[in-house]
Amino acid sequence: MSKTKETARVVIIGAGASGIAAGTRLLEQGFRNVLLLEAEDRIGGRICSIPFADSLMDLGAQWCHGEKGNVVYEFVKDLNFLERTGDYYKNVQFVRSNKDKIxxxxxxxxxxxxxxxxxxxxxxxxxxxxxxxxxxxxxxxxxxxxxxxxxxxxxxxxxxxxxxxxxxxxxxxxxxxxxxxxxFIESDGDNLLHWRDKGYRTFLRLLMDGKENQPNDLGKLNGRVLFNRRIAEIKWSQCNELILRCWNGEIIQADHIICTVSLGVLKEQHSQLFVPPLPRSKVRAIEGLKLGTVDKFVMEFQVQPLPADCVGFNFLWLQKDLQEIRSTEWFWLESVGSFHRVSHQPRLLEGWITGQHARHMETLTEEKVLEGLLWLFGKFLCFNIPEPKRFIRTQWHANPNFRGSYSFRTTLADDLNIGPWDLEAPIMDSLNKYPKLQFAGEASSKTHFGTVNGATETGWREADRLSQCYTTT
Ligand SMILES: Cc1cc2nc3c(=O)[nH]c(=O)nc-3n(C[C@H](O)[C@H](O)[C@H](O)COP(=O)(O)OP(=O)(O)OC[C@H]3O[C@@H](n4cnc5c(N)ncnc54)[C@H](O)[C@@H]3O)c2cc1C
Missing domain, CATH: 1.10.10 (Arc Repressor Mutant, subunit A)
Structure with a gap:
């Protein structure tokens, strides 16, 4: 019996922006048997808006970067969810490690x-x-x-x-x-549009058509997302039936798989995850592209500790101070970039750390990280920042379901002559008629990698690719 949109079993691995975009689009196009398998106990992936202090805080994606040509902006522009940040952060101050203010x-x-x-x-x-x-x-x-x-x-x-x-x-x-x-194609317009007090999860809710103020309502995807289903193995060869094995032993069969796991997960797990191994061109793309680590610090205070005229501060290290900390336990603080206020969160400070020092920070206890940051404030600032009421640091790399934050093009990728197009390329069935194994996710976007808008586009791209095959056959 030939497959139809009503009967074809489509499994999407991952319920982040690209997985949700793919799932909702497939349902809109008439597919009936769509299932999302998600390793975490929540949707969103690298969109993670949590209740915090006076409203919500985004631990992952926070801003809609630009307007023209940005599918996130286009999707919500008439709904009054986004607010302009404008030049607000241009006034972040520069402070030196001898407490001088520039x-x-x-x-x-x-x-x-x-x-x-x-x-x-x-x-x-x-x-x-x-x-x-x-x-x-x-x-x-x-x-x-x-x-x-x-x-x-x-x-x-x-x-x-x-x-x-x-x-x-x-x-x-x-x-x-x-x-x-x-x-990378920049979208014109305000590059730091934020979601007021609603968080980036608003976008996912709108994609799914979920009910407002009911975070557990998945709208069109209700009953179609299985949580805590980390995929351990995908058998994709012998016949046209695909077999997925979850870490809990559960077996799920499918006619089509859209894999949306991050580049970091693919890098770490592709050789065990796919049986037989992926084609060489795909493996070269996975190895050549890279997913870096960007982490956030979020601090809630009784009252905002920054002086009224201060939006935030960047750290300028005197060379001698830098040399000094490099041989101490605080060496990782060198990669803390800035701390600043957060819109609609009057009592919060948000800070950033990147790279290998971020990965080291992730291995420390939360108490130790906070101790380091308070030491840093004491070294650079001529006013006091007290111990926060509540503190969070993210661990995007340590989490095996992400292994990093967002992707970029490396010089190695150029040397190998590979790019997101190799990650995107689907693996077709034996008759070259239908895609068996498809790949979506921000790292597979040619022009908007590293962003939610890029991830969303790739989810829609793969849903359209599959739908097209069923329309033309
Ligand atoms: C700190 C930070 C700040 C950011 N800021 C911005 C910003 O301001 N604006 C912006 O546009 N973008 C930002 N980004 C990037 C943006 O969040 C991502 O590009 C986008 O959300 C990625 O979506 P995705 O669907 O490709 O992947 P993901 O969101 O990673 O979704 C993949 C899903 O797959 C699941 N998964 C992984 N392994 C398995 C497995 N084996 N089995 C089953 N499920 C699995 C994961 O749990 C995850 O839910 C930021 C990211 C971070 C980390």
């Missing part, structure tokens, strides 16, 4: 030079993004000399490189390919 006029000069050092789409160059930024930055600084203080210029460059790592999701900019900036 005056705003001075920091503006450095920020402008640093931002102009980011390669734009028309720039042709070979090498890494880090090489380019460093060279452009110093070229401009040297042109402006003698009005510029070299020591401060070095400290600003270090701080900016850290900030860019949190944007790209990399350990350092010297592993990021120039194609990262060339092929």
């Amino acid at each position: 005056v705003a006029e001075q920091s503006k000069i450095f920020i402008e030079i640093a931002e102009n050092s980011i390669p734009n789409k028309n720039v042709e160059f070979y090498g890494t993004e880090g090489d380019y930024v460093k060279q452009k930055y110093w070229q401009e600084i040297n042109e402006q000399k003698p009005s510029i203080d070299n020591t401060l210029a070095t400290e600003f460059l270090e701080s900016f490189l850290k900030y860019e790592c949190s944007v790209d999701g990399c350990d350092n900019l010297f592993e990021v390919s120039n194609r990262n900036h060339k092929e």
Whole structure:
């Protein structure tokens, strides 16, 4: 009997943005047998809005980056959920490890030079993004000399490189390919639109058409998501029937699988997960692309500890202080980028850490991490920040269901001549008629990797790919 949209069994692995986008789209297109298997006990994946302090806090994705060409923005633009952040964070102060505060006029000069050092789409160059930024930055600084203080210029460059790592999701900019900036398409408009006091989960609710104020209502996906179902093995060869084995031993059969697990999970688990192993081109893509680590710190206070005129602060390390902490237990604090206020959360501070020091931080106890951060505040600030009422740090890398935060293009990917298109390529059935095994998720997006809008597009892409086969046969 030939399969139809009513009878075909589609299993989606993962209920993050891409899995939810794929699932809801398939149902809209007439598929009836759609099941999502999720390893965690919640939907959302790297969208994780939790009740915190005076409203919600996003531990993963927080902002809708841009308007034009951003499917998240397009989906919600008439519903008044998003609020502009505008230039708010431009006023974050720069403080040095000797407690000096850099005056705003001075920091503006450095920020402008640093931002102009980011390669734009028309720039042709070979090498890494880090090489380019460093060279452009110093070229401009040297042109402006003698009005510029070299020591401060070095400290600003270090701080900016850290900030860019949190944007790209990399350990350092010297592993990021120039194609990262060339092929990523920025959406015009406000780049930091936030979800007021509702959190990014609002977007998922709208995708599913779930009821407001009922976080457990999955709308169109009610009854179609199985939680705590971590997939241990996917048998995808011999015949056209696919067999999934969960960690709890449960066996599930399918005609089509859409795999949305993160690049980090694929990197760690692909050789055990897929039986037989994935084709060489797919493995090269998994190995060549990279998922970096970006973690957040969230602190709730009785009252906001920052002075009224302070939105937040970036850390500028004096070289001698940096050398000093590198041989102490606080070495990881070097990669803490900034702390700032959070919209609609008057008593909160949010901080950021990236790269290998973030991964080290994840291995420490929460008490030890907080102790380190309070030490850092004491070293840099000339006002006191008390112990918070409540503290959270994220552990996106330590969690085996993520193994990192968001993906980027490496120089290795360029050397291997691989990219998201290799991750995207479906594995077809023996007649080359239907896709058996499909791949979605932010890392498979050619133009919007590392974002929720990119992840959503890939979920829709794979649902459309499957639907197309059933429409044309
Ligand atoms: C700290 C942080 C900040 C971010 N900030 C932003 C931002 O401001 N704006 C923005 O656009 N993007 C941001 N992002 C990126 C964005 O969150 C992701 O790109 C997007 O959510 C990824 O969605 P996805 O569906 O591709 O993957 P995921 O959300 O990772 O979904 C995959 C799902 O698969 C599940 N899974 C994994 N392994 C298995 C298994 N073996 N079996 C079954 N299920 C499994 C996981 O539990 C997960 O739910 C941020 C991410 C992080 C971590």
